[in-house]
Amino acid sequence: MSGEPLLSVRDLRVAFRDRSGAMAPAANLSVDVPANGSLAVVGESGSGKTVSMRALLGLLPATAVVSGEAHFGGRDLIGLPEPELRKVRGPGIGMIFQNAMSALNPTRTLKVQLTEHLRWHGSCDRKTAVRRAVEALDRVGIPEPDRRIRMYPFQLSGGMRQRAMIAMSIVAGPRLLIADEPTTAVDVTIQRQVLDVLKQLRDDGLAIIMITHDLGVARYFCDDVVVMKDGRMVETATMKRFIADAREPYSRKLLDAAPDIDLRVEPDQSPAPSDRNQLLQARDLVKVFHGRGGDVHAVDDVSVTVGANETVGVVGESGSGKSTLARLLMRLVEPSSGEVTFDGHDLLAARRSELHALRRRVQMVFQNPYGSLLPHATVAANIVEPLRVHHVGTPAQRRARAVELLELVGIPVHRADQYPRQFSGGQQQRIAIARALALEPQLLVCDEPTSALDVSIQAQILDLLDDLKHRLGLSMLFITHNLAVAQRLCDRVVVMASGHIVESAPSSQLFAQPQHPYTRALLAAALPVRSDPPPWQPATSIDTRSGELVEVTPQHWVRAATPVPEETP
C-alpha cells in the first residue's frame, strides 16, 4: 500500500432525474482503493451501493446525473467521453454480478462471451483471445477449461457459472474488479469457493471492491469497509476496527442484526421433553418428479415429526428437497409414497372436506411476501381471505380480527386499507404472517420467510416469529438455508441434502457436536461476523445418500453407513 491509490473517488454524487426534471439523490461517496486493496461497500438494499459503483464506469441509464471525481490510472473517469471510458471498462476495471444466470447471455457459448471484448478492444486476434479465455477459466478453477469453453451457461452448475462469469471479467486483464454481491445467490459452500477464487485473484495483484449486504462475507474478504445508508456514506474504517469498534449507531445496528452461528454452545444436557404431543408426523415420504431427463428423487425416504409448541428447522442447500418436503407435509403436492398424519388424522387419506378442515390448522408463510399476497386486494382483505374461504365470522367480525392481527404483527392499523405494494418487504412479510395466523393455526410452515429480506429486517421478523411462537403456543416448521437463522429460532434442526435427511438433532446438540461430514461442511462454510471463520477445505463430494439414520445419542440421528461410535466430538 504505497503512494497513489489505484482508485480515488472524491465526492461522487449520483442523482436520478425524474420526468418532471426533479432530482432524486441516490448516492454520495468518497473512497480510496489502494492497488491490490480490497474494499467492502456494505449496506441494505436501496442504499446506493450498486448505483455508485456503476456510476464509476458510466453504466447508469441516461436519467442519472453523476458529478464528482474518480481518478483511476491517472484519469478522471467521471466526464470521460464514452469511447475513452470504453477502454477502461474491461481492460481497466472489470465487473462481477450477483446472478451469473442473468449476467451471462444464455444463448451464447462461453467462448463467445469470454473472447468478444478482447477483439472489441483490439487487444489480440481470435486465436490468442481463445487461449487467454481458456487460461482465465483455468485460473478461476474450472476443470477441463478447453472443453467447457464451448458450453452454454446453463450447462454449468451454479458455482461453475459464477466462476465462468468471474473469468469473463478478468480475461481482459483489469487491475480492479467491482464485485456486486457475487455470492448472494449461491449456496454457502459455493460462496466459500467463489470467495476463495477471488482471494486467489487478489494474491495475483488485483484490487477488489466488494458490494455486499453480508457482513460475514465482507469481514472474510476485505481490509476496508464503507457503510452506506440511503445513499449516504455512514462510516469508513478498516475492517478490524469496524468489527471491534464501529463508531456510528447505524453500523452497530447492522453488526448486531447479523446472525452468527454460535458453535460454542454447551449441549443441552437436560433431556428434552420426549413426551411431547406429536402434532405432525411424516413417515418415509418419497416424492419422485418424472422429468424429461429422467426421474428426480426430490424427497427420498424422509420422516419428520413436529411436536406441539415445537419449532423444527429444516436446513439444506438449494435442491436439497426442503421446500418439496414442506409442500408434501401440507399435501400441496401428492407424495409418491409415505404417510403424513396431523393430530392423528391421516392427511393423505383425507377426503376433500376433511382435508379442508385440517388445512385450517396448518398455514404457510412463503419466501417472497409480495408474490404471496393478492396485489389487488387491500391488506385487510388479504388477511381475512382465509376466514372468508373457511366461512368464519361475519364481515364485521373478520374486520375486527384483521385489526387485531395487524396489531399483533406490528403494522399500523390505519394502513389496513392500503395495498401490499405500498409496504416495504419486511412489512409485507409481517402481513403474510398475519394472514397465516388469521385462522389460529396450530402449525405454521415457514418456507425461507426471511431470505428475501435485508439483515436488519430479517432480525425483526425472526423476533416477531419467536414472540408469536411463545405467545400463541404455535408449532413451527421452519425451512431455511441459513444455519444461523435456524439456530436462533429452532428447538430441533433437520439437515437435508439431495432429498435425504443427513442429520437431525436438538438445536443445541447439532451446533455443538455436528456428526455428519455434510453438516460439518455446512457449518464450516458459514462466514461469521464476530469471530474468525473456521478452517475450511473445499469439500470433495460428501456421500449424503447411502447409509441409514442411526440414533447416536438420544434424539440425535445421523446418516451413517456404519454405526458411529458414541463419543466422536
Next chain:
Amino acid sequence: MLAYLARRLVRLILSLVAVSIITFGLLQLVPGSFSELAEAGTSELGGDASATDPALTERYGEQVPAWEQYLTFMRGLVTFDMGPSYRYPQSTVEELIIEAFPVSLSLAVPAMLLTLLIAVPVGVMAAVKKGKLADYGSVFTLTTLQALPGYLFALLLVLVFAVWLGMLPVRGWAGPEYLVIPVVALAVQPTAMLARYVRTSMLEELREDYVVAAQAKGGRRRVVLVRHVLRNSLIPLVTVAGPLFANLATGTVFIEALLGIPGLGRLFTTAARTRDMPLLMGTTLFFALIFLLMNLIVDMVYGLLDPRIRHQRSSGWRRPKPPRRLLATTSRGRGTPGHDAPDRSPAAPGDVEVARP
C-alpha cells in the same frame, strides 16, 4: 431427434382427424344442403349440374349414410382423390386448392417479408428509445394501425393509389402490379402486432444483467444491442411469426373478396356459402394442415435458435426411459416442462442442467 419428429407427426395426424370429424359433424347439423339450396334456385350457385352428376351422387347422394360419406371423403383425402366439388363439378377439390394456393402464397410471402422488414426495426427503435417521443409516437401509431381492419386499409389504398393517382389497378389478378395493394393491406395489422411484440421482447431482454455485463466489458452500445439483445429477443418472435404466416398463407377472406383475388380465402367462403361439403372439408383440412405444420416448424426452429430448448430436448431424446410411476402419483409435478411453451423465466433453465455435450 427423429423420435421427437415422429411423435409430433403422429399428433399432427390425430389433430387432423379431429378437425375433420368436427367439421363434418357441424356440416351435418347445419340446416340446408347444397342440393336444397340449388333447388331453391339460389342464383349464385351456378347451374344444377351438380345435382345430377353421377360421380357425386354415387359418393355423397341422399341415399348414402353420413358415416359412409365421411369415410369416402377421408379415403379420398389419403389417396389424394377427393373427387369433384358440388359447386365446381368439373374439377376436383384438390385441383381447386392447388390452383388457389399459389395465389395466396404469392401474397403471403411478400406480406410476411414486408411485415418483418418494418416491424423489427420499429420495435427495436421503440424499445431503445423507451419513454421518449419516438417510443410514444410509434406505439401510438402501431396501436391505431392494429385497430384498423386490413380491408378498410385496402379501400383507402385503392382510393388513393388507384382512383386518385391512377398508379395501380383497382382490383383483379393479372400481373405483379395487382400485388401491391393487397400485400400492403395484408401487412398492416401483423406489422403493428409484431412491432409491439419486438418492443416488449427487447425491453425484457434489456433488463437482464448480461446487457450491463457486456457494456462493462467495453462493448459499444450498438454492438451489445445487436450481438446480444436483438438476437435473444428475436427468438420468441418465431413463435408469433409462424402462425402469422400460416394465417396469411391460408388466404384472407375480406381482402381477397374485396380485391377480386382468386385465392384460398375466396375458395373457402364460396364453399361455406354453398354448403359444398367436399370443398369445405378439403379447404378446412388444408388450413389445419398448414397451421399444424407451421407450429411444428416453429418448434423445430426454436430449438435451433435457443440452445436451452435444444439441449432440453436432446437430453429427453437420448434417454427415452418411460416414466416410472410409484404409488400415489397423481400429479406429474413440476418436473415436466411443457415443451410447447418454452419457459424463459430465470429460474427455469436450472432444470436443464442435466444436458451433456
